[in-house]
Amino acid sequence: MIANGQVVGDGSWDLRVFVTDLQTERQIRVKGDVHIGGVMLRLVEDLEISMDWSDHALWWPKQNIWLTRTRSTLDQCGVHADALLHFTPMHKNLRVQLPDLRYLDMKVDFSVKTFSAVVHVCKELGIRHPEELSFCKPLEPNHLKYNYKDMPKKKHDHETNKNGHLPPDTNTFIANSSPVGSTGSLENSQFLCAPVTPSRGPASSTPVSTPGNNTGTWKKNGHSTEFSYSPNLTNNSLSVEYLNGTLDSSLASSPPTPAPEARKQLLRPKSLIEKARMNVGWLDSSLSIMEQGVREHDTLCLRFKFYVFYDLNPKYDAIRINQIYEQAKWQLLNEEIDCTEEEMLMFASLQLQVNRQASQPQQNHQIDGNNGILSPVIDDDIDAALNNLQNTLEGSTIGSHSNDITSVPELKDQLRFLKPKRFTLKAYKKYWFTCRDLHLYMYKTREDMLHNINCVMNVNLKGCEVTPDVHISQNKYVIKLEVPSAEGMSEMYIRCDDETQYSRWMACCRLAAKGRSLADSSYETEKQTILDFLNLQRRSEQPAINPSSLDIQVQDYVAPKYLRKSKGKLTQRILEAHTNVKDLSLIDAKMNYIKAWQLLPDYGITLFVVKFMDCKKEELLGVAYNRIMKMDLNSGDHQKTWRFNTMKAWNINWEIKHMMVQFEEGNIVFSCLSADCKVVHEFIGGYIFLSTRSKDASQTLNEELFHKLTGGWS
Structure with missing residues (x-):
């Protein structure tokens, strides 16, 4: 039967399409087996306007999705007679900060x-x-x-x-689903994304x-x-x-x-x-x-x-x-x-040098690690693997005072030790320490240490949290260790006598926490980086620049909590710190700033408020490049650390928005309160993806692998 020039009863219907460029709506007679590409072609023919429509696609506002698969039919996309589609440009103006x-x-x-x-x-x-x-x-x-x-x-x-x-x-x-989900495991890897069954709501x-x-x-x-x-x-x-x-x-x-x-x-x-x-x-x-x-x-x-x-x-x-x-x-x-505060003044001095150098002509040069520049911090797992391979092939005696390649490198020193206890005030006591094979041993006497008898304490440093507590002006060089235990993380403090001793032991503890021994080739670099970082914080008695010649707005250089002092005093202290960096080029000053930032205890830790399964109170979850941490919501103290190299799988139950991460030592399940759980999932998967990058110059960005590790399941 024909009515109003249209065949009625043939299964066709009028599809409404709004053309955003023209602010006009058109109706196209279609059937469910018409392809998306065919709809766009018929729409352009119906408009009879000669212009480039190649950047346009169909957007379905009600379902909040793009219909970009041009070979899919309307039935396959779920588009029916009540739908209103938008024919709109895919490239749009965006303001990017x-x-x-x-x-x-x-x-x-x-x-x-x-x-x-x-x-x-x-x-x-x-x-x-x-x-x-x-x-x-x-x-x-x-x-x-x-x-x-x-x-x-x-x-x-x-x-x-x-x-x-x-x-x-x-x-x-x-965030309750993703268009492309995790469909397998990392090839030749222990990581895999286990499936769940979400529904697209x-x-x-x-x-x-x-x-x-x-x-x-x-x-x-x-x-x-x-x-x-x-x-x-x-x-x-x-x-x-x-x-x-x-x-x-x-x-x-x-x-x-x-x-x-x-x-x-x-x-x-x-x-x-x-x-x-x-x-x-x-x-x-x-x-x-x-x-x-x-x-x-x-x-x-x-x-x-x-x-x-x-x-x-x-x-x-x-x-x-x-x-x-x-x-x-x-x-x-x-x-x-x-x-x-000392670190803040160091950052302010580097910022001042950047601003001064920005108006000066710069020479092209490579950064010289021996010219007052912070040495690079080797945190990349690939770098570590290459360094270990190099050590295996060439041999290394780093950290050892012996030329015998069969000897195990170790540190030996007298240090002060404190294990805080609630409601008691205890002072540091002197002990003899040695560190070898990722273990820290403590003895009461030097003789006990030399003969390896009567060990008072044995700490496996692998998996520990290592935090600096340094105030140069107070001659305070403390290493805070948070050691995993059945009750959570146990705190202990080691105090060094000077910066040289501190740099040795801090570098040792940091590497051991990552599973690297004193034989690792990065030990000397790590030690020198710590020393350089401390030297940058030292004050000079006489600034290289006359304070009266500069008009520094201290609020542009110093965080608000350190603005208690007068502007003149802060300016003086910034200029005193600037003496250490006054000869740096523009790029060197920026690189020093970045590397000093990377040495801060809280660097690179992304926080979320979470609630763990069977736990009523809210807690913090910190996600770093190589681990996740359960932390106290108020103090930030570490309660438990899980490293990615012991992780077996991670996934989300989209129905109840709970995330489960499986480790060799057990599973953890939590819900995220401060953001959608997909954000946490993506941070974990993203860091796993970044660890797969190689030094191959021809390496291309593997977007498919990124989405496999971060996308969740659809």
Whole structure:
């Protein structure tokens, strides 16, 4: 039967499609077996407008998904007669805030997975190793006051425009499933992602807002995009001026101070729980940014997410080094990571040197580790494996005073020891210590130590948490050890007499905690790095610069908690510390800043508020590049540490949002309260992925493996 020119009863129906570019709706007669590509082709033919539609795709607002598989049929995608689809560009304007707090208007693909979008953004910006970065949503003060589940949900404006077609910003953060899941194990590896059976529910609302603005201006020239300058600054929108051909140099050097509007939006956490809540904003790398509530002209922050900076090379990484330096600087000034007052002044002096050198012509040179520069800290497991292989092939006598290659390297010293007990005040007592084969032995007398008898204490350092407690002005050089035990982590303190003794034992304990002995080739490097770090904190009696010749705004150099002293006194102390670094070049000063940042106790530990199974109270979970830690919510003390090299599997029960991690010593199950559990899952999987990187120059980024390890199961 034919009615109104259409065949009725043949199974066809009218599909409504809204064309966002034209702000018009069209109806296309389709059947369920029509392919997505066919729908777009018929729509373009129906529009009869000659323009390039190649960047357009179909977006389904109600289901919050892209229909990008052009060979799939409408029936396969679940599209029926009541659906309203949007025909819209995949590349949209996004305002990106860089780690140095500057904003950049960019064209970003809203239809691909966030991981791929970040890779493309980093390629445009000239930043190598994009797998270390990700997008996160800007936070507001309210986000530090509540856990993820307890955040007051915003009332979204569901009013549409006069045509009734524009969707509201859904602010969704779909984390209960991923489009691509973990489907197997790492080849030749002990890690595997065990399957669970989640269901794809409706889009969940996130407390993290995506403030939109439409102040970005764009100029298109062929396929290239020019970065434009907007003199009108709003609270949410800043623009950076880029002249033709100066993008690289602009990103490799940042203004001494950011725009006031950008700095006002920085949040300063006042407790460990607030630091943990700051990780709520990370996007799901396995979903597109459009699926997570981000709309055109919204703002996202581009940040280094994983604290394993692979192959930092001043020759190729001027932009990357500058942005890492800037992120480190704002973490310290914002009190996101703690440091002592002496360390703060050292960082301020390095920052001052960076600012002074930024206006000076720089020579191309390689960093010289013997020229007052901090030696690199070898934390990469691949580096360690290569070093161990080198030791096996060449032999090593590092840490040993004997030329006998069959002897076991060991340290021997008299140190002061304290094991704190509740409600008692105990002083340090002198004991004789020796360390060999990852074990720390304590004796009452030197004779006992030499004859290896009457051992008072034997500590296996592997798996311990090693934390420095140093105040140079007080001649305090303490190593805090947290040793795993049946009751949790047992604390003990070892006090050294001077910095030389401290550097030897600190390097020894750090390596032993990672399972490396004194024979490891990185021992000497680690020891020298610690010494260099301490030397940078020493004050000079006479500053190299006359304080009256500089107008230093101390709040731009020192964290708020250290601003109690007068401006003049702080300026004097910064200049005294600056004497140690006054001869460093721009890139050397930045590299020293980064490496000193990496030596801080809290460096690289991402916090979450969690609740472990069968435990009523909230606790902290810290995720680092090689381990996860159960920590006290108030003090941050370590209660238990699990290392990734003993991990067998990790997965999430999406129905109840519980995460289980299987270790050789047992399983742990917890729910995450300060962020979606997918964020924790991605941090663990991401660090496992980063540990697979090799030094092969021809190595390509394995996105499939990244999503296999971080995506969860669908």
